[in-house]
Amino acid sequence: MTDQHRHDTRLDRFVDSYSQRTEGMRVSAVRALFSVANRPEIVSLAGGMPNIKDLPLHHIADSLAAMIETNGTKVMQYGSGQGEGVLREQIVHVMALEGITAHPDDITITAGSQQGLDLVTRIFCDPGDVVLAESPSYVGALGTFLSYQCEVVHVPTDEHGISPTALRETIDRLRAQGKRIKFLYTIPNYNNPSGVTQPWDRRLDVISVCESEGVLVVEDNPYGLLSLDADPIPAMRSADENVIYLGSFSKTFAPGFRVGWVLAPHAVREKLVLAQESATLCPPVFSQYAIADYLTNNDWRGQIDIFKDMYRARRDAMLLALAEEMPEGTTWTRPAGGFFVWVTLPEGLDTQAMLPRGVDARVAYVPGPAFYADGQGARNARLSFCFPPPDRIKTGVRRFADVVRRELEVMNTFGVSHSPTLSRPAPGPSANLT
Template sequence: MTENSPVTPLSGPTVPDPHHSRYAARTTAMVPSEIRDLFAANGNPDVISLAAGMPELGALPLDTLSAQVAQIVANDGLTALQYGPAQGLPPLREQICDVMALEGIRAHPDDVVVTVGSQMGLDLVTRLFCDPGDVVVAEGPSYLGALGSFAAYQAQVVQVPMDGHGLVPEGLRAALRQARETGRRVKLLYTIPNFHNPTGVTLAVERRAEILELCRAHGVLVIEDNPYGLLGFNGQTYPALHSLDPDNVVHLGTFSKTLAPGLRVGWVLAPPTVREKLVLATETATLCPPTLSQTVVSHYLGAHDWQGQIKIFRENYQERRDAMLRALKAHLPPGCTWTRPDGGFYVWVTVPEGVDTRALLPRALAAGVAYASGTGFSVDGSGHRHLRLSYCYPTPERIREGVRRLASVLESEGERARPAAGAVTPHHGQGRSRTA
């Protein structure tokens, strides 16, 4: 490689990078996600974006929030605009414990570390546990932000199968056994058990204990990423993995989906020894999480009916989910199947044999609709027969029109499309999420 090897900037043409030879070796794994550029479609009125998982914030009590922010700055600005503790503000950590209690977690505020969104928590946990070459097991497909963090720390990701009931225990057992037989060390299991990103399925309750027992038996720490757990459409919550095995599960949470992502407030609940190292890692990364954002969230939780607000969000997302499912049934050509999520933001679509969703994306954009190709959610670039649709942000009317446009693009491949055969799963058929 030369000193001036090319690099593709966030926008614009490829340009030489004079710093290429100076970068650390681990940066070779840091590549743009397939979805990042699709966020730009949200600003284009001619394109209906079903790609990005952006919360719909129209139901937020903005008048209440603006009054609270003004009051905070006027009355407590000298504190709220100052540095704070690296672990996060104590009152907020107590309130986070109340939030987690809704999913069966009994936690102490001392074991909570506030982070700049749960993505920061995931990155810190990966930094603490993964040396280059260590193995992380994850669902296949999996959240692309997690795959990016694991790649940045040079971990090897092994993805195991899912079906309509979530992560398949036998697939996990086989992956752990194979890693042991080949001398590779599995450090982490990364999982999104509730309303999974990207498939929308939920891990069956009866599988949860089995998966935790497997991980404990093999000395594998479980990372439970739970951004959507309170967004079940029937109001039902599921027992958090942390509630079943608190000593071997690190729980990631966030207010990005139940309040607002722009505040960038998340948290990690970890065993005490892990917590101490997380606090040290936070100090080196940010010194402390933003005090003003934490204060805003804490005042909101203390003064507003936040559970009632979550109920409003659930109802809005359920309306959008229903609009998408009806549109898919009405418009998609034969051979297409999809999941039926009971919460969260996403539907996972399988297209007929011979259709490549990544190759088809430019045509979809030209037709005025954006989606996320399934290839971005797999470490090996597979997933060409899959795509993720997000129903969280567009209005029901835009969802219906977006699906109609998508269907017209898929129908242009009609002579190649044929009904899928075989088992029904999120990978190869209409694997539906299960209400356990």
């Protein structure tokens, strides 16, 4: 007699109970590489992990110990949903370095700028709403937008960032389709992953297009003070108080404290605080006081200069290695700050497909498609210069180039055509992004 009752084996017994929102969640390509990239024999050009070895750790340890001893019951207690006033006041001075005039009351402290981005998306976006993003864009932002069931539409870019003409055309096209656009997400300084910086005039043009079209601008600026060749360009927020600005101490101090902030118009700030309270009650209080203590008792501006000197040497080592090692037909950007170089390989190659060969060759990188919501970027790879020392960077680039050459040999052997045109980076802030 046949059993009328099915007893299917399921890996996840709760699969039918999850919300539709979970269908938009995806594994971060960067996080997925961590277990491999952390193996000592592998040179990791993948993660954007800051190098914090140059911090005055003994001084910080003594200062934090004194803070706990004298004020422990306060710094280890619950706090304000908006964040502690002492830190918000200091953040005003930090942002002033990029031309921003702000009031502490309009700042909301978050658990890193990533949570700030999550809160902004939560209060503005409904399922099906459109978020405009640079092409390419930060993988963590794309994951947030998709988790809230947004449609991400990439705006074409050039060597100066977002094209204002393409931005207006994209907005017009989406509006004609009946789509509702909620905001433009942009990293104007040393974009992650491309490393491209929007010049001041371009920033004003982008703001002008968004203002005329009624589209909010969300400016994410974790790398703004890490300019390697010149003074920082003023933030977009400095030109328009309606821009929502995301900041972070992860790159200019230490990421382990998980402290960022959102500067927003007053009405938006009220919604952010409510969203923050429902998510965490309050942002991490001890971390806030630890950073406030660091800003008070250390030469944090001088420390940023130390970071910049160190990152400049690593960036230059990567650019030199790329020029010496990469095969013809390869292009890359020349970032003026930040952590990343964006590489474009010859036609026909696929960085996602060749990643296992890269790991076998003991080098890790992030394939380009991770930075798009629509499948673009097959020929691209993000290489990070922030963590390995210069000699390891050179070794990693050499291994990466060897993998690319082998891929080209296989492609040529099997008769797959590609463009062999030599294209080295032109002088200036970046090379061709296509």
